[in-house]
Amino acid sequence: MRCAGWVALALLLVPAGSGADYGRPESQTVYRYLGVKWCVTCHSRASDNPRLSMYHSWEDSAHARAWDDLPDGDKDNPLCLRCHTTGYGMARRPDVADAELRGVQCEACHGPGSHYFTWRVMKDRDRATANGLWRPNREVCVKCHR
Numbered sequence: 001m002r003c004a005g006w007v008a009l010a011l012l013l014v015p016a017g018s019g020a021d022y023g024r025p026e027s028q029t030v031y032r033y034l035g036v037k038w039c040v041t042c043h044s045r046a047s048d049n050p051r052l053s054m055y056h057s058w059e060d061s062a063h064a065r066a067w068d069d070l071p072d073g074d075k076d077n078p079l080c081l082r083c084h085t086t087g088y089g090m091a092r093r094p095d096v097a098d099a100e101l102r103g104v105q106c107e108a109c110h111g112p113g114s115h116y117f118t119w120r121v122m123k124d125r126d127r128a129t130a131n132g133l134w135r136p137n138r139e140v141c142v143k144c145h146r
Contacts, residue, residue: 111132
């Protein structure tokens with residue numbers, strides 16, 4: 001059978017809509033990391049609401065510098081990367097590169113933003129939480145700060 005024939009046969013055998021999530025129950029949502037570039041759109045200094053201008057406070061913080069402060073010899077060590085990058089080893093949007101998740105970004109404490117990052121969802125705290133937004137607490141912090 002030629003290659004095209006095998007592809008056609010495989011497509012018939014794979015359930016519709018399974019894609020990269022083959023074997024995962026349909027009810028299990030996959031939250032993906034996006035990177036800080038999606039947060040700064042709304043959470044910038046330009047906002048009149050001080051609660052929304054958090055990006056610039058973060059930008060000058062030790063969390064933002066976590067990647068830069070990591071010694072070069074440790075920048076490929078998984079034990080270091082899980083705390084010095086955001087969402088290390090976790091699902092992310094396909095268009096998000098490793099470099100876009102360097103440092104301890106918003107999603108390291110607030111969870112992967114793929115389902116809550118839009119203004120339509122974020123403007124409703126309960127809806128954002130239902131769509132994956134974490135409320136940082138001790139449990140979140142001690143994953144890195146032991």
